[in-house]
Amino acid sequence: MGLIVGLEEKLPSGFLLTTVEKLAGYMRKNSLWPATFGLACCAIEMMAAGAGRYDLARFGMEVFRASPRQADLMIVAGRVSNKMAPVVRQIYDQMAAPKWTIAMGACASSGGMINNYAIVQGVDHVIPVDIYLPGCPPRPEMLMDAILKLHEQIGNEKLGPNREKIIKEVEAAALAAKPTHQLKGLLA
Ligand code: SF4
Numbered sequence: 239m240g241l242i243v244g245l246e247e248k249l250p251s252g253f254l255l256t257t258v259e260k261l262a263g264y265m266r267k268n269s270l271w272p273a274t275f276g277l278a279c280c281a282i283e284m285m286a287a288g289a290g291r292y293d294l295a296r297f298g299m300e301v302f303r304a305s306p307r308q309a310d311l312m313i314v315a316g317r318v319s320n321k322m323a324p325v326v327r328q329i330y331d332q333m334a335a336p337k338w339t340i341a342m343g344a345c346a347s348s349g350g351m352i353n354n355y356a357i358v359q360g361v362d363h364v365i366p367v368d369i370y371l372p373g374c375p376p377r378p379e380m381l382m383d384a385i386l387k388l389h390e391q392i393g394n395e396k397l398g399p400n401r402e403k404i405i406k407e408v409e410a411a412a413l414a415a416k417p418t419h420q421l422k423g424l425l426a
Contacts, residue, residue, distance in 0.1 A: 259397045266310075266336065267392040270385075273309035273329060274302040278316025280343040280375045287378035297385065306332040311388075312365070313381070317345035318358040330365045338392065340369045340384050343376055350374060 276284055288294045288302060303309040306329045318326055330339070341361050344350030347370040349359035358364060368391060371384040396404055 259395075259400070260393075262397060263393040263395050266395075267389040268298060270299055270311045270338070270389070270392075271301050271303050271309050272299060272311040272313050273306050273333060274304050275329065276315045277318060277322060277326075278345065280346065281315040283375045283378055284313055284315040284342060284381060287381045292378040292382065294382065294385075297382070297389075299385065306330075307334060309333050310335075310337045312337065312339045313342050314339065314346040314361045314365075314367075315342040317350065317352055318361045318364065319356050320358060321356075323358050323364045326361065327364050338368045338388055339365055340371060340381075340388060341367045342371045342381060342384070344372060344374045347372065 276282075286292060288300055294300050299311075310333060312330055312333065314326065330337070339361075341347040345352060345357070346361045347367075349357050351374070353359065361367060369384045369388050371380060373380055376384075395401070
């Protein structure tokens, strides 16, 4: 409500003009409900973020939903094993659209230090990711910062033809990018 508080006095006629895009973004970003699930140690930090000391309720987000059909934010907290990958995908598919994802921690973002046959090397192999949160584990403050950055991103999201244009541009850039197997790492 930061936009509105104090503004009423400056608008004696009671009219406020905005775009549908901005209004939808404002409502979406302020009504995010995360899905309830955690995969590994990072989930402990996620739980701490929801508890009394850090109090995720300040952002209206304490209602972790038990059903993916009532959730629109997936926080992938912890490493994703090959065994769990189809389950993560199924939960994502069952969530209401539009939906967003945060890869919490090094393991969820890239496999982290667990580079072996059992672990998916980044959850973006399974679902789209909006925010990558580094750290092992990231602290609750970092998760809250990632959530606020996601709010910002959602608030500025485009709709309709504007959105389609951006999707096409992103796809073209991805196709033009150098394949990862050709990238040289720090040790190459
Ligand atoms: S990033 Fe660290 S804390 Fe998080 S799941 Fe991996 S090992 Fe655990």
